Amino acid sequence: MSDEKSAVPAWEQRFRAARVSLPDWAEDAPERALYVSNATGTYEVYAWDRTADRHRQVTDRPNGTTDAELSPDGRWIWWFDDTDGDEFGVWRRQPFIGGPDEEAVPGVPAAYSAGLALGRDGTVVVGTSSDDDGTTLHLRQPGAAAPETIYHHEEYGGVGDLSYDSALLAIDHTEHGDAMHSAIRIVRTSDGSTVAELDEVTGRAEPRGVACLGFAPAVGDQRLLVAHQRRGRWEPMLWDVLTGEETELLLRDDRGGEFPGDLSAQWRPGARSLLVEHEYEARSELFSYDLEKGELTRLETPRGTVAGATARPDGTVEFLWSSAAEPSAVRSTSGAVVLRAPGPVPPSSVPVEDVWVEGPGGRVHALVQRPDGEGPFPTVFEVHGGPTHHDSDSFAAGPAAWLDHGFAVVRVNYRGSTGYGQAWTDALRERVGLIELEDIGAVRDWAVSSGLADPAQLVLSGGSWGGYLTLLGLGVQSGSWTLGLAAVPVADYLTAYADEMEALKSLDRTLFGGTPEEVPERWQASSPITYVEQVQAPVYISAGVNDPRCPIQQIENYVGRLEQLGKVHEVYRYDAGHGSLVVEERIKQLRLEIDFALRHLGRAR
Template identity: 50%
Template structure:
C-alpha cells in the first residue's frame, strides 16, 4: 500500500483503478495469473534429503515453506509483512536458516529455527522470537555476502559501507578471517569442511571476480585463481564427495560463460568444452561423476547430463522454454522448474528411468495461460540484437506497443511465463522485450559492451528494435510506451530524456534517476559494481556519470512519466528519485509517483496487483486504450 509519512514531499499520485477491464472474465483472468499459487524448485538437506524447503506465494506473500518428504507434511515457516525469499536448510536437516531484514531493506542477519518446529508459522513477534534466533550471534548485521553451512563450521559474509567482512563460526567461536574495502563474499565449502572458497575483487573489478581457496584450519591460502582483466570466475560448489577437493566454477576464457573443474590441492583443471551455442551453468551429480548442465541460448534453456569420464553429453528432453532452476537428488533424479510464455511454471521431476512428472502442485487453481513469444533478430550498432515479441490474440496491423526493458543490467528476457507481460497483452498492447547489450547469455563481449557508457549503449539497441517494430508494421509509432524496473527503470527514464520523439509515455519502477545521488546512498556492493561499470566513482569520472544520468536530460522529457519506488530500497534509494521528481515538478512536466512501504519491489501479491493496475492503466490512458 502507498504511504505518506509526515514531512514527506508531496507529488502527484497516480490513479488507482478498481478494475482494468469492463469485461468481468478479462478482469478475473489477469488477476488470477498473479494470485495463482506458485512454488520454487525445492532445496534439501545434504545428509537428510527428506528435509526440504521451497518458496511459495500460497499465503498471498512470498514466504519459505518446509516439506518433510517422509511424511508429506508441508508447513509455512516464515510469516512477515513484506515476505521472505532467502533461505536454506542445514546439511543435517535439523534447522532452517533465513535472512531477516527490515521491510525489504536487505540489511539484517541470518536467523535459525528448527526444521520440525510444529504448529503454525509465527503470527506474532513474540512467537517468532521464541522460534527463530540469530544464527551466529556475534556476526554484525549487514547486507548478505554469502552463507555456507557445514556440520562443524559455518561461513558467513557481511557487506557494509566499510567493505566486506567474512566470518567462520566453529566450536562456539566466531572468527573474522577476511576484511577488505573491495567487494568479496563466501562462495563454497568443501564436503569435509577443510576448504573454503571466497570470491573477491582485490584487483579492483567486482564484475569480474577472482577466487581464493582457504584452509579452514588456519585460513592460509591453499590456491588462488584469477583469469585476468575482464575475465571473471564464479565458484559454484565443491564436489559433494567427502575428501574431494574439486571445485566447479564458471569461467569466460573463450568469450562466454563455460564450466571448469579445478582440483584446488593438485592445482589441475578440467575445462568442460561443450558443442553448444550460448552459455551454460551446472551442478554436480551426487557421486561427482557427472554434471547437470543448464544451457541458455537465445532466450530459452534446456537440461543435459555430462559424464565426466566419457565426456558424453546427453539431453534431458524438455520442451522449449525456461528452466527456472534444477538439482539432482541422491537417487539421480532431476528436479526442475519449467515454463514458457504461454504456459505457467510447474515443478517437475525427471526420474532415472526417463519418466517425467509433476513434483509439486500448489493448492488452488493454476494460472490462466497467455500468448506465445516470437523471436526477432535486428541489426544494431553493436551487432545482432535478439528481441522477444508477443501480440494480442486476433490482432493485425500496427498496435500500441510497450517495450519492457529488463533489469540487471546483467540478466536477460526469456521465453518464460509472466503474469506481468500477459496483462499488457490483455490490455491490447504488443509487447517487445529487448536483450540489449549488457544482457547475459550472448557472450562476454555483449555483456561488457556497456562499460564506460552504461545506459546510452543499451538504448541504442532499444532504438534499433523500435525502428524495426515500426517498419515491420507491428508498432504504431505514435503509441509507444517504454517501461522497466530497476535497471530497466533507469533505462526508461534515460530513454524519455534522450529519445523523447519515440515515446508516448514511460513507466519506471524502482529506477536509478539521479546517478550521483544514487551512488552516494546505495549499498556498497552496488557502489563497487558501479565503479567497475563506469570506470571509477563520480569523483573520478564525473563526466561519465553526468552523461549517463537521467537527471541530466530532464528538460527534454516530453512524455508523461509514472515512477514507482519503495521507501526502504537500498539498491535504488528514494532520495535520488525525489531529486528527479523535483526536477519534473519545477518544469511542470506531467508525472505521477507511487510510493510504497517496501524495498526493491514487493513480495506481497496484492501490492503487486495494485502496482500493475496503476502501471497498465497509466499507459492505456496515454495511448488511448482506456
C-alpha cells in the same frame, strides 16, 4: 468456472494464482526440502517433509521472505531477516520440525548478506557487506562460542562454498577492482591461510571472470567446480585446489559443435557426473555429463526456460520450467510433476516470437508477443533489469497483463544481457545506459516499420535497471516514446551512488571506469536527471521507500525537477524495498501503471 472467478480479470488471476519455487533439499537428508511460495498472498518460505508429504509455512512477515537454506543434516532452516525489504539484517534459524526462531550466529552484525555456507560438521561461514566496512566473512567453528573473521576486504566479495570436510573455503572476490569479473581464493578454515588463487583479471588487457560452482560432494575430494570465460562465454571446469590441476570440460552439442551461449553446471550426488544447463537466446536446456566417460547426455525438457534444476540422489533431475505461454511447474525427468501450488492454475498467455534486428553493436535479439487483432498495436517495450540478466521465453504475469489490454509487448536483450557470450555482456563500459538505448532504439524502429507498433502509442517501461533505462530513454530519445513507466529506477545517478549498497557501488565503479570524482563527465552523461528538461512524455514512477539498490532520495530529486519544470508525471511510493513480495501490492502497482497508460493514450478501459 464460478461467477466469482469469472469476474476477476485473467491478468489478476495470473498474479493471484499460487506459485512455488524449485525445492532445495538437505544434502544428507534429501527428504527434507525448502521452497518459496506466495500461497498466502505473500512470498514466504515453506518446509516440505517429502516422506510424509507435509508442508509447513516457516516464515510469516508483512513484506515477505525469500532467502533461506537448509543445514546439510536437515535439522535447521536458516533464513535472512531484514527490515521491510531493505536487505539489511541477520540470519535466523528454526528447527525443521518447527519451533521458535533464534539468531543463528550471535556476534555477526546486521548487514547486507554476502553469502552463507553451512558445513556438515557444524562449521558456519556468514558473509556480510556494509557501506563502511566492505566485505567480511565470519567463521564459526564447531563448538565455538563466537565467530571470528576469516576474510575482510574493502571491495565486494562473497562466500563461495565449504569443502565436503569443511577444511577449505572458496571465496569469490573482486579485490582487483573489477566487479564484473570475480576471482576465487581458497583458504584453510583452520587458520585463514591461502591455499590457492584463480585470478584471470589482474594484469590482463581483456579480463575474464571465474566463479565458484561448488566443491565436490564426496569424502576426500577437493576438486572445485568452477565457471570460467576463457573462450568468450561461461563454461565449467574442474580445479583441484591442492594440486592446481585444471580440467576444462570441452562440451559439444548433438552435432559435435561448440555450444553457443553460456554453460553452467552443478555436481550430481557422488561427484561422478555433472548436471549441465545450456542457456542461449532466451531459452535453456539440460544435460548430464559423465566425468569418467566424457559423455554428455541430453535430458528432455520442453522448449522454454528452465529457471532452476537439481539432481536428486535417486538419479532423477527436478526442474522449474515455463514458457511465455504456459505457467511454471516443478517437473522431473521421471515425467512427474513434483510439486504443485495449491489452488487454480493461472490462465495461459501468448507465445513469443523471436525477432533479430541489426543494431550498432551487432544483431539484437527481441522477444515479441502480439495481442488478438490486426496491428499496428499500442506497444509496451518492457525493459529488463540487471543489467547482466536477460528476458527469456518464460511465463510472466506482467507482460501477459498488457497483452490482455490489447498491447503488443516487446522485450529486448540489449548489449549487457547474458546468454549471448561474454563480449555482448561486457559491452556496457563507460557509455552506461546509452549503449543499451541504442539497441532498444533499433528494435523500436523495426517495430514501427514492420507494422507491429503504432508510433503514436509507444510505452517505454521497466523496473530497476529497466526503470533506469526508461527514464534515461525518455530524455535521450524524447521524440521516440509516448509515455514512460519506471519502477524502482536509478533517476539521479550521482545521488544513487552515494546512497546505494556497497556491492552496487563496486559494480558502478567498474561500469563507469571510476568514481564520480574521477570520471564526472561519464556519470553526468549517463544520469537521467541530466536530460530531464528534454522529457516530453508523461512519466509514471513507483518506488520502494526502503530500497537499498535504487534509494528513494535520488528518485525524489528527479521528481522534484519534474515538478519544477511542469512535466506531466505521477509518483507512487510504497513501504517496501526493491520491489514487493506481496501479491496484492504487485497487482496494485500494475493496475496503476495500466490506468496511467490508458488515460494518457486516450484508450477506453
